[in-house]
Amino acid sequence: MPNTAESQILAFVRSRYPQAEITGDQDIFSLGFVNSLFAMELVMFVEKTFEVTIPNEELRIDNFRTAGSMAELVGRLSEELAA
Amino acid sequence: MTVIGVVGAGVMGVGVAQNLAQTGHDVVLVDKDEQILQQALANIERNSRMSRLMGGPALDADAILARITTAVGADALAKAEIVIENVTENWDVKREVYEALDAACGPDTVFVVNTSAIPITKVGAVTGRPDKVIGVHFMNPVPAKPAVELIPGFHTTPDTIERTRSLLAAMGKRAVDVKDSCGFISNRVLMLTVNEAAYLVHEGVATAESVDEVFRSCFGHPMGPLETADLIGVDTILYSVEVLYEHYADSKYRPCPLLKQMTDAGLHGRKSGRGFFTYAN
Numbered sequence: 018m019p020n021t022a023e024s025q026i027l028a029f030v031r032s033r034y035p036q037a038e039i040t041g042d043q044d045i046f047s048l049g050f051v052n053s054l055f056a057m058e059l060v061m062f063v064e065k066t067f068e069v070t071i072p073n074e075e076l077r078i079d080n081f082r083t084a085g086s087m088a089e090l091v092g093r094l095s096e097e098l099a100a
Numbered sequence: 101m102t103v104i105g106v107v108g109a110g111v112m113g114v115g116v117a118q119n120l121a122q123t124g125h126d127v128v129l130v131d132k133d134e135q136i137l138q139q140a141l142a143n144i145e146r147n148s149r150m151s152r153l154m155g156g157p158a159l160d161a162d163a164i165l166a167r168i169t170t171a172v173g174a175d176a177l178a179k180a181e182i183v184i185e186n187v188t189e190n191w192d193v194k195r196e197v198y199e200a201l202d203a204a205c206g207p208d209t210v211f212v213v214n215t216s217a218i219p220i221t222k223v224g225a226v227t228g229r230p231d232k233v234i235g236v237h238f239m240n241p242v243p244a245k246p247a248v249e250l251i252p253g254f255h256t257t258p259d260t261i262e263r264t265r266s267l268l269a270a271m272g273k274r275a276v277d278v279k280d281s282c283g284f285i286s287n288r289v290l291m292l293t294v295n296e297a298a299y300l301v302h303e304g305v306a307t308a309e310s311v312d313e314v315f316r317s318c319f320g321h322p323m324g325p326l327e328t329a330d331l332i333g334v335d336t337i338l339y340s341v342e343v344l345y346e347h348y349a350d351s352k353y354r355p356c357p358l359l360k361q362m363t364d365a366g367l368h369g370r371k372s373g374r375g376f377f378t379y380a381n
Binding site for chain 1: 149150152153154155158182245309313322323331370377380
């Protein structure tokens with residue numbers, strides 16, 4: 018089982034793009050039907066769901082390519098918050 | 101330092117104000133409602149933050165917001181060199197706004213009509229300065245789009261065209277010249293396409309997903325017409341189709357009833373969280 022953050026993110030991406038079979042390590046921007054506007058929605062979703070503020074230097078497309086990389090980012094930010 | 105006025109703080113006004121501020125212009129952003137202005141500033145801050153993620157330059161949101169002041173009512177634009185108007189595509193609303201601008205602004209102020217369909221000559225006629233009224237059709241999202249349609253009206257002078265061209269160049273925009281004709285190039289074609297796509301969904305011929313899939317996968321468009329409609333705003337699409345229908349009195353522009361129902365139901369697209377598709381705002 019993937020960790021909670023990853024499965025929540027994956028569920029969100031799948032709900033928007035039900036026609037694709039998306040996995041946690043798949044680059045969603047390489048699938049052809051996801052555009053950069055969705056990246057903005059991902060930021061909103063991640064910030065709201067996990068109650069984190071993503072700093073400007075982390076707002077790079079590489080952090081949002083896969084559900085796994087987004088979960089990693091959330092983990093990193095939550096740790097910083099707890100520290 | 102010259103001041104540029106931006107009237108209307110909706111999707112387009114927000115984009116125009118941000119684009120102006122990020123290219124070093126001082127902006128006065130005007131709307132009829134303080135709450136809309138506060139929301140607009142929040143949207144500009146968010147869009148600036150997201151710029152790099154969206155494939156644009158990295159932007160300093162604080163520096164951009166520092167160049168934008170907001171005000172309720174046209175009086176704040178008395179000293180503006182150029183005013184870019186972005187209110188809703190509804191003739192009665194536009195006419196009222198231009199009458200107020202004409203009274204509030206100095207005689208040399210150029211009025212830029214940011215419209216997707218309304219004839220520029222018609223706008224010029226409700227002001228006392230038709231020589232200083234010109235159309236610029238900005239595309240959404242404004243800061244990300246490299247070109248605009250530039251539309252002089254019947255009475256627009258070469259000096260007005262030149263001043264507008266200079267501002268557009270300073271904003272990083274290429275101007276595509278179009279004669280004043282309702283819908284210009286973009287909307288004569290795009291609005292009919294979106295309207296017909298809405299009819300396909302309305303008649304149950306195909307789902308919104310299927311319509312867009314054909315445009316993306318078969319035609320190679322980055323976005324289908326219905327996702328584009330959601331981005332522009334379903335209400336704006338309806339008003340634009342209605343403007344074409346009224347202007348040309350040609351039944352090929354008859355608005356799809358589904359667009360009317362969605363507009364009434366508040367399904368205005370990306371900005372309201374739901375249109376042909378659903379979004380997380």
